[in-house]
């Protein structure tokens with residue numbers, strides 16, 4: 001592992017992938033003939049100790065400010081330390097085919113609700129689809145509580161015209177409304193302002209984009225929840241690591257195990273969470 005910023009590029013027959021060792025963060029994945037399915041800002045900020053905006057942030061060992069027993073824990077950094085870490089790329093010479101495997105050892109930290117040393121392994125495979133698989137293992141000697149998410153920023157032509165389909169009838173926790181429980185009544189999720197929701201299922205979803213004229217298919221494995229986020233104009237234009245208006249060109253659709261679905265890992269146990277994207 002080194003603490004220099006390395007961005008790896010793989011040009012396969014079916015797609016092109018870019019991934020940063022810092023955060024093990026996919027930055028773009030573009031099937032042949034298509035703009036990237038993954039969004040990143042026009043100006044990428046690469047700075048140690050600061051999360052990279054866009055791409056697919058790997059969120060663990062906690063989500064947001066951390067959560068246990070019905071309460072936010074108020075932890076920092078937000079979304080855990082994995083996205084602020086330089087991961088070890090295992091055998092990068094073998095990754096020309098668009099498969100890459102990263103490893104990260106997270107030491108025990110008194111502030112961490114896991115309270116135990118963890119080992120994270122992240123595998124990414126890019127071809128006709130993009131597969132991302134995160135495994136977190138408890139390598140300590142007592143039980144650990146862990147949250148995990150793949151915080152995928154999907155590129156869209158205009159989020160105001162984008163629809164996320166597949167969560168009708170599902171209950172969600174509405175963070176944008178101050179943390180209330182609601183049910184998705186409409187068939188599609190639409191974006192007329194800030195949307196920040198934790199849906200209580202992880203199902204195959206479709207992201208309909210009439211501007212780029214495509215449908216992104218999102219599947220998850222091992223997740224119990226789907227987080228859907230776009231900051232809307234007011235919050236989006238106040239986010240300093242993206243340009244004004246850029247908030248309208250992505251929607252985050254995240255595979256998650258968070259809040260009430262944090263995972264209890266006994267010593268030696270692991271948990272795997274995955275997400276697959278295709279057009």
Ligand SMILES: O=P(O)(O)OC[C@H]1O[C@H](O)[C@H](O)[C@@H](O)[C@@H]1O
Pocket residue numbers: 051064078079151175196197227228229252
């Ligand atoms: O700005 P970040 O720290 O990357 O977080 C961006 C967003 O991540 C998730 O989707 C959360 O549900 C949001 O509440 C949060 O604002």
